[in-house]
């Protein structure tokens with residue numbers, strides 16, 4: 001029998017079941033979803049579980065919030081990443097895109113420099129899991145479409161060349177069924193996980209699905225998930241469809 | 248075509264052009280008693296004494312340009328080292344020893360200085376290159392010891408040596424500056440944002 005690819009659990013139990021163990025180790029997975037769907041929380045689960053359960057150092061590259069805000073938000077879900085940072089198991093880099101952009105202009109840096117910086121930190125600290133939150137914002141730092149296209153391929157290549165298991169987070173437009181904003185991100189990655197918010201009357205139902213996972217079988221249904229005070233909980237038995245029927 | 252070769256070809260055309268300027272040595276070279284004619288500081292390195300001098304320097308420039316291309320040296324490094332050595336490296340010596348300065352050889356030796364540093368990329372020991380170059384530069388003076396040629400030969404050797412060392416130092420300086428700005432560019436994400 002063919003040996004299947006090694007898996008890295010995401011730390012979200014129901015989702016790991018859907019993924020038959022986790023995302024493929026040493027590869028890039030795109031996590032896409034609309035605003036407020038829980039992408040950053042997903043990222044925190046992945047990194048937190050890497051540190052706690054697998055002894056893998058994590059790196060979170062944010063382009064949207066400040067350190068403190070992220071630490072506080074994730075502490076709400078019982079994930080103490082600040083402590084992990086103190087122990088040297090976790091590193092958070094980046095900040096709000098406007099500040100980053102301002103500083104980049106000042107020192108005349110481009111997106112390639114940022115990628116080199118990420119590589120440097122990964123090597124220096126021995127990081128094994130990386131999250132880029134989000135690649136939409138990262139591409140906003142590119143000067144043009146051409147640089148943008150190269151950036152995505154470059155970051156995906158360099159992270160897997162360094163042996164990291166990575167999540168690239170991508171924000172999709174509200175209500176859209178697209179996997180990504182530019183319609184190309186999904187081609188440079190090895191896996192795609194999509195979070196949906198589906199409107200049902202006066203409320204949103206949240207669903208998650210695995211659109212692809214190269215070299216591995218996986219659940220193909222859209223499953224129901226919730227954000228609770230413990231973070232994201234996926235119900236791998238309940239598809240969004242049956243859930244709707246029940247209501 | 249390689250940018251460094253285009254740059255060198257342009258310089259060669261200037262050298263040849265200047266060679267045909269009537270009274271070029273009198274009017275354009277750097278002479279101790281004509282120090283008030285400031286333009287000479289800009290022109291002297293383009294003037295050549297005679298046809299042999301011109302041919303030697305064209306050959307020298309071609310040689311370093313080809314080596315620079317082979318070593319994948321950036322045009323910016325090559326041109327800035329070459330031009331600054333050509334303009335500046337002989338000046339201290341010229342003040343100390345007062346002689347008529349002209350020609351591109353200092354620029355060329357500056358170029359050799361740059362090349363000596365860039366061979367590092369290929370694991371060559373730089374001090375060996377510097378030692379050999381220094382020996383070659385002073386060889387002519389060594390053989391001129393005790394002859395009437397010695398005084399002019401040692402001035403020439405020293406001036407070439409200054410060019411060579413200038414090239415090394417100038418390149419050292421620009422790479423230091425570059426690495427400082429590179430470090431800044433590489434610590435964007437690690438900045439402290441609130």
Ligand SMILES: Nc1ncnc2c1ncn2[C@@H]1O[C@H](COP(=O)(O)OP(=O)(O)OP(=O)(O)O)[C@@H](O)[C@H]1O
Pocket residue numbers: 033034035036037038039040041042064076171227228229
């Ligand atoms: N304690 C909590 N209990 C339940 N749900 C919560 C709790 N805290 C936050 N949430 C939900 O989680 C959502 C935020 O999740 P998260 O920041 O991970 O989403 P996101 O997809 O990264 O959003 P954005 O597009 O803004 O980056 C909030 O919109 C809120 O609905």
Ligand SMILES: [Mg+2]
Pocket residue numbers: 039040041064133
């Ligand atoms: Mg987010």
